[in-house]
Amino acid sequence: MPQSGQELLDESIASCKQIADGLGAQDEAWEASLVEIVEKFDEISGTFFFKTMPSVPATRGAVRDAAVALELRQSEDWDNFGPALESLIATAQNVIEKAGMKGTTLT
């Protein structure tokens, strides 16, 4: 059975926490960015958006980018880690914006 948007978000959060752990020793700004992503993802976790189909492509992108960044962090490939983190931040921003559904279907 394909993963739901919520499951993919949970996977992204777990990866981001792994990447952030101890990253401050290499670059404090990188760690701060990842902590912010985790905080924002925790805030929006459980909302209606992550039960819908349109949440799947958005969160799948976050899982993919987080996996790439995690691999680079584990191999200490810092030259490529910076751009990968930039990509993850952009993908995370997309998830956060889409989850910020406003209004209701009825008025």
Add this chain to the structure above:
Amino acid sequence: MGRQLAEKFVDAGQSVRIFDLPQMDFAGLEDNDSIEINKGDITNADDVTRSVDGVDAVLHLAAILPPNSERNRDVTFRVNVGGTENIIRALEKTNPDAMLVFTSSISTYGDTSTKEPPVKVTNSQSAIDIYADSKIEGERIMRESYLTNTVSLRTAAIAVPAFLEPPDPWPFMEDQRVEMVHRDDVVDALFNAARTPDAGGKVFNIGGGSTWQLRGRDYVRDFYEFMGAPADEAVYRESPGWVDWYDTEESQRVLKYQNRSYQHYADEMRAIIEAMMAE
């Protein structure tokens, strides 16, 4: 809807004055020579008098809607009733023959679930919440005014074709009769009401028509299907809400606004979700 209406009037060659709170988003409207923006507060009589001065028709859409309307009765009445009264008094002074289209609500009928459908405009009104009470009072003030050309549109719950949160709870029970109306059909009804002399002095039910007459569970099942979300997430009211099926024969005959079937809305919703999936 106000923005859509303004653009519709401009397209029809008419000039429009928009009155709204200063903090509202007027982007794209301020550069149009046919649109005058008048920023103010509907609870301020002077602001309202300045805004209605010299107009042929007023389309009054300003209101605090549920669920916000249920938080503070005084605030809701100040805006929904006091604001309506300000418009009426201003028109009485400046132009009592101007057309005033008042956006009322089918909520004013209260719980009609034990009555035989459809709900007619002659049905008694009985508020079960602050919002409905404020609309009944607004209608009363308008009915007792010196204005000669008024229309009340008792509008059903408006379905917005967009990727939006479901209400929590849905404003009806699972097996309750439900008739909503497409947002763009409401815009058409308002537009035509202001331009149709036969509408003057009338009260209309504004609903989607026969294709929108469903049971609560059917509407909700479809909604969750569009979203690709599990329908068992839905939370319904535990007592009947103010939705039902409506007699819209006269409103459709006079205003010709039922232009989007439920199937049309369903197709729009599916297209919106498909576009999001492709992003």
